[in-house]
Amino acid sequence: MIEVQxxxxxxxxxxxxxxxxxxxxxxxxxxxxxxxxGAGKTTLVKHFNGLLKPTKGTVLVDGVDTRxxxxxxxxxxxxxxxxxxxxxxFCETVEDEIAFALKNFGYSDENIKKRVDWAxxxxxxxxxxxxxxxxxxxxxxxxxxxxxxxAWDPEIIVLDEPTIGQDSQQKERLRQFxxxxxxxxxxxxxxxxxxEFVAEIKPRIVLMAQGKIIAxxxxxxxxxxxxxxxxxxxxxxxxxxxxxxxxxxxxxxxITDVYEGGKAILEKFGENR
Amino acid sequence: xxxxDGFKFRNVSSPIHRxxxxxxxxxxxxxxxxxxxxxxxxxxxxxxLIQMPLVIIAGIEKEWVRSLKxxxxxxxxxxxxxxxxxxxxxxxxSLAQILERSLAMTTRFIxxxxxxxxxxxxxxxxxxxxxxxxxxxxxxxxxxxTTAVRFVPVISEEAQTITDAQKARGLELEGGNFMNRxxxxxPILIPLIVNAIxxxxxxxxxxxxxxxxxxxxxxxxxxLKMGAKDYSxxxxxxxxxxxxAYVWMFIxxxxxxxxxxx
Numbered sequence: 194m195i196e197v198q199x200x201x202x203x204x205x206x207x208x209x210x211x212x213x214x215x216x217x218x219x220x221x222x223x224x225x226x227x228x229x230x231g232a233g234k235t236t237l238v239k240h241f242n243g244l245l246k247p248t249k250g251t252v253l254v255d256g257v258d259t260r261x262x263x264x265x266x267x268x269x270x271x272x273x274x275x276x277x278x279x280x281x282x283f284c285e286t287v288e289d290e291i292a293f294a295l296k297n298f299g300y301s302d303e304n305i306k307k308r309v310d311w312a313x314x315x316x317x318x319x320x321x322x323x324x325x326x327x328x329x330x331x332x333x334x335x336x337x338x339x340x341x342x343x344a345w346d347p348e349i350i351v352l353d354e355p356t357i358g359q360d361s362q363q364k365e366r367l368r369q370f371x372x373x374x375x376x377x378x379x380x381x382x383x384x385x386x387x388x389e390f391v392a393e394i395k396p397r398i399v400l401m402a403q404g405k406i407i408a409x410x411x412x413x414x415x416x417x418x419x420x421x422x423x424x425x426x427x428x429x430x431x432x433x434x435x436x437x438x439x440x441x442x443x444x445x446x447x448i449t450d451v452y453e454g455g456k457a458i459l460e461k462f463g464e465n466r
Numbered sequence: 467x468x469x470x471d472g473f474k475f476r477n478v479s480s481p482i483h484r485x486x487x488x489x490x491x492x493x494x495x496x497x498x499x500x501x502x503x504x505x506x507x508x509x510x511x512x513x514x515l516i517q518m519p520l521v522i523i524a525g526i527e528k529e530w531v532r533s534l535k536x537x538x539x540x541x542x543x544x545x546x547x548x549x550x551x552x553x554x555x556x557x558x559x560s561l562a563q564i565l566e567r568s569l570a571m572t573t574r575f576i577x578x579x580x581x582x583x584x585x586x587x588x589x590x591x592x593x594x595x596x597x598x599x600x601x602x603x604x605x606x607x608x609x610x611x612t613t614a615v616r617f618v619p620v621i622s623e624e625a626q627t628i629t630d631a632q633k634a635r636g637l638e639l640e641g642g643n644f645m646n647r648x649x650x651x652x653p654i655l656i657p658l659i660v661n662a663i664x665x666x667x668x669x670x671x672x673x674x675x676x677x678x679x680x681x682x683x684x685x686x687x688x689x690l691k692m693g694a695k696d697y698s699x700x701x702x703x704x705x706x707x708x709x710x711a712y713v714w715m716f717i718x719x720x721x722x723x724x725x726x727x728x
């Protein structure tokens with residue numbers, strides 16, 4: 194669906210943010226782009242809906258070069274939820290906010306109403322329908338921003354730092370929500386630092402450092418690799434650290450979440466009960 | 467934003483950067499007066515050229531050229547307006563004279579842009595604030611001024627992010643008639659203004675918790691003192707001013723048309 198072919202990107206101030214990145218994203222894939230600040234994560238994903246065009250190389254979305262179509266055309270396929278909801282909310286009511294993109298895309302009134310209802314429901318915002326987005330809490334504003342993108346049901350969803358400023362309950366809700374989206378065969382791409390969050394949902398991981406992809410693979414391989422973690426200023430999840438140090442007892446060193454860990458312990462010691 | 471880029475301070479060090487802002491401001495004022503005195507092209511070109519060494523010493527050629535490029539639209543506008551109004555209402559004879567006069571007015575504009583951009587490109591907002599404060603302007607005003615200057619790049623970056631976010635939601639800024647196009651900027655302006663207000667409230671709280679305004683008499687870590695190079699800058703400005711005044715009063719300046727007998 195998205196094919197990134199050896200792209201380079203240099204900002205106007207001369208900063209070279211991407212230095213030869215290639216990546217393929219298939220339908221229904223779930224990907225987390227990770228890496229330290231300034232590694233080029235956001236720069237990379239901004240290429241997916243044409244907000245940035247590569248200085249060198251090409252990005253194809255469903256076979257179409259992003260240089261050749263408008264952002265609005267690409268946006269219908271690639272929904273992009275920005276990190277900070279305050280940088281996009283502007284309407285008088287939550288309802289209008291969600292309808293904004295639908296109006297831009299020229300949906301019929303009837304269709305808009307149906308989709309707004311759906312989006313309000315799915316993100317648990319029905320009670321705020323007529324409330325100003327500016328009156329909501331940070332977490333709720335973030336949900337409104339998410340709803341305003343999901344409303345047009347894009348096939349690919351990019352979430353930039355979705356867990357920042359969310360409490361653990363909201364994170365759990367977000368986790369379930371992402372899994373649900375992914376089940377509907379949507380490609381979900383998250384950009385994040387939150388390694389514990391990633392360890393739990395186990396997406397495919399694209400690890401970046403200094404404008405390049407330094408590793409790509411399954412969460413259990415990448416998150417437990419101390420050397421890679423070090424290169425990209427990440428800390429291996431606590432659970433993984435524990436099981437790594439218990440390898441002498443015969444535990445698998447690739448365990449990254451509590452559920453798996455519990456199961457492994459039960460398997461090993463359960464019979465002695 | 468391109469025009470403002472030509473005035474954005476970059477923190478480098480050069481003899482011009484180290485000159486006291488007050489001395490530099492005096493120079494800008496002197497240049498301003500001199501440029502306004504003359505409407506002939508020869509003295510204006512001289513004023514344009516004598517500033518070039520300053521640009522070179524300060525090492526700001528690139529930014530300076532950018533400020534000129536940014537103001538090119540205005541320069542062309544000034545040129546055309548002079549051309550038309552002189553042609554229609556002026557008492558000038560030949561087309562060559564009208565052209566020369568219009569070029570002179572454009573050069574005057576460029577001289578002004580040049581001197582202002584030298585000033586702003588080589589003076590850090592902090593020093594400027596300090597200079598204002600030491601000139602007896604109330605600290606609250608100086609602070610408001612320096613903060614405003616400092617937040618310009620922040621706000622322009624934010625405007626870019628907001629534009630990106632709205633474009634990702636299908637907003638198309640191009641096309642449509644004038645009113646439509648104005649309306650399309652609402653989704654960008656509202657978050658920008660709301661965030662600016664929010665940010666200023668946060669800044670106010672942070673400042674108050676760091677004892678802003680606790681004592682009436684503030685002391686400064688750095689104090690500006692005029693030194694030899696500052697006085698020589700003022701002297702240069704005075705000399706330019708004196709020569710200009712003398713030429714203006716006692717010398718009949720020929721136009722290019724007269725010289726070349728066009």
